Amino acid sequence: MSTAAVDTARRAPAIALAGVGRTYPGGVRALDDVSLTVEHGTFLAVMGPSGSGKSTLMHCAAGLDAPTSGSVRIDGREIAGLNETRRTELRRERVGFVFQAYNLIPSLSVEDNITLPLRLAARRPDRDWIRTLVERVGLADRLHHRPAELSGGQQQRAALVRALAARPAVVFADEPTGALDLRSAHQVLDLLRALVDDLGQTVVMVTHDPAAAARAHTALVMADGRVVETLHHPMAGRLAARLAALGDR
Numbered sequence: 001m002s003t004a005a006v007d008t009a010r011r012a013p014a015i016a017l018a019g020v021g022r023t024y025p026g027g028v029r030a031l032d033d034v035s036l037t038v039e040h041g042t043f044l045a046v047m048g049p050s051g052s053g054k055s056t057l058m059h060c061a062a063g064l065d066a067p068t069s070g071s072v073r074i075d076g077r078e079i080a081g082l083n084e085t086r087r088t089e090l091r092r093e094r095v096g097f098v099f100q101a102y103n104l105i106p107s108l109s110v111e112d113n114i115t116l117p118l119r120l121a122a123r124r125p126d127r128d129w130i131r132t133l134v135e136r137v138g139l140a141d142r143l144h145h146r147p148a149e150l151s152g153g154q155q156q157r158a159a160l161v162r163a164l165a166a167r168p169a170v171v172f173a174d175e176p177t178g179a180l181d182l183r184s185a186h187q188v189l190d191l192l193r194a195l196v197d198d199l200g201q202t203v204v205m206v207t208h209d210p211a212a213a214a215r216a217h218t219a220l221v222m223a224d225g226r227v228v229e230t231l232h233h234p235m236a237g238r239l240a241a242r243l244a245a246l247g248d249r
Contacts, residue, residue: 012076013037014170014202015061020070020080022056022225030056031067032225038170041200043193045213047239048222049246055174057222058206062095062172063087075169092121096163096171100178102155104147104162111143114162125165133161136199137191153184160191164201173205177212189215210239221246 015038022031030053038044048054059065060072063079066087072080075094079087104113114134115125134140137157147155156176163171173192177185193215195201205216213219219234220227223246231238 011040012073014040014042014075015204016071016073017057017061018071020057020060020067020072022053022060022065023068030225031060033070034225034227035070036220036227038202038204040169040202041196042218043196043203043216044205045216045219045234046204046206046222047208047210047213047219047243049243052222052246053225054206054222056225058172058174058204061204062097062170063091092117093166094169096166096168098156098159098163098171098173098176100175102147102152102159102179104155104158106147109144109146110139110150110158113147113158114143114165117162118165121166123166126167129167130161130165133164136195137161151184152180153187156180156184156188157191160188160195164195170202170204173203175207176205177207177209185212210236210243213239 018035020031020034021029023029034057046054046057056065060067063074067080070080071078074090077090079090082090105116108116114130118125134143137160139154139157139161142150142154147158150158177188180188189212192203192205196203205212207213214234214236216234217232219231219239221229221231221239221242229242
């Protein structure tokens, strides 16, 4: 076994949830005793009908929201029970985010958008790593452009590089192709899968699109705050049928 393989084997999971529940004021139970493990270098998709708990799962797993019960670990560090300041610090160090809205600052260049979170955290950008990412996503000749000069797909690729610039333990992608045309969506999904397969990145993606979820190694289907099915090597047709069946209940 190679040294890299040994190190990976000994490393704590990227994400580990044990018995996680989340109840909101008024008694609304969004998550109900959810447990899951996401190993490093894997691509997980989370699906479910509206109100199934998939977004709450992401928020709790990423440290954006505090669970009511249970344990949440990011790269081996327990975050349940941390105050907001400590959760923010952990997110800054170990988590990257990609959302449907690109959230790029219009007045800044692509390069400055990519490095802004690092500079706000008083961290020196790893220029070699960022260059690798920029070349990988095809934006090497767009670094000095403003976001308005880029297509939607290019803006989302810039947002993806920004999320990866700090070498996070895991990237959470919330409907990352929702605002894109079909061709651009395919390109972004291809990149996400390649970053996992080739660079060992860990990605957790929330999506309503069975075709997008089929790009992942594993797909979770949620309903009523619980994981009701786990599909390895998911296929779009089976996912669509499962979602349709949940909608007919």
